[in-house]
Amino acid sequence: xxxxxxxxxxRNDPRPVQVGLDAxxxxxxxxxxxxITTVIEAWPDLVGPEIARRSHPRRLERSTLFVxxxxxxxxxxxxxxxxxxxxxxxxLLDEEQPTRLEVAIQRP
Numbered sequence: 001x002x003x004x005x006x007x008x009x010x011r012n013d014p015r016p017v018q019v020g021l022d023a024x025x026x027x028x029x030x031x032x033x034x035x036i037t038t039v040i041e042a043w044p045d046l047v048g049p050e051i052a053r054r055s056h057p058r059r060l061e062r063s064t065l066f067v068x069x070x071x072x073x074x075x076x077x078x079x080x081x082x083x084x085x086x087x088x089x090x091x092l093l094d095e096e097q098p099t100r101l102e103v104a105i106q107r108p
Contacts, residue, residue: 035093036060046088051077056106065089065098068106078103 036059044052055069055078065086069075078085082101089098 035095035097038092039065039089042092046085046092047078047081055103060098063097063099065101067101067103069103070106072105075103075105 036057039046039057039060043055043057046052047055051074054071055067055074058066058068060066067078069078078101086098086101090096
């Protein structure tokens with residue numbers, strides 16, 4: 001038997017893996033797995049199909065959405081669209097997070 005994480009109530013009944021994963025992510029300062037999955041699935045609608053083919057959301061951590069892009073021009077484009085993009089993500093997730101966008105060039 002695995003010991004519960006600090007602060008968890010010991011339980012004898014099985015729980016879905018998602019519950020444990022979200023608890024660990026929360027302790028690490030990340031959003032629930034479902035949130036980043038939702039953003040990844042909606043990415044083409046949020047940025048358009050061409051940009052979606054060349055950029056990818058990677059994670060939501062604390063109040064930051066981390067994205068990788070193929071080249072510097074996309075990094076600039078996404079940074080220029082930061083305010084509108086973050087507002088669309090917040091609306092999609094129905095929460096206040098994220099408030100900051102960090103875009104990096106994808107390394108091979």
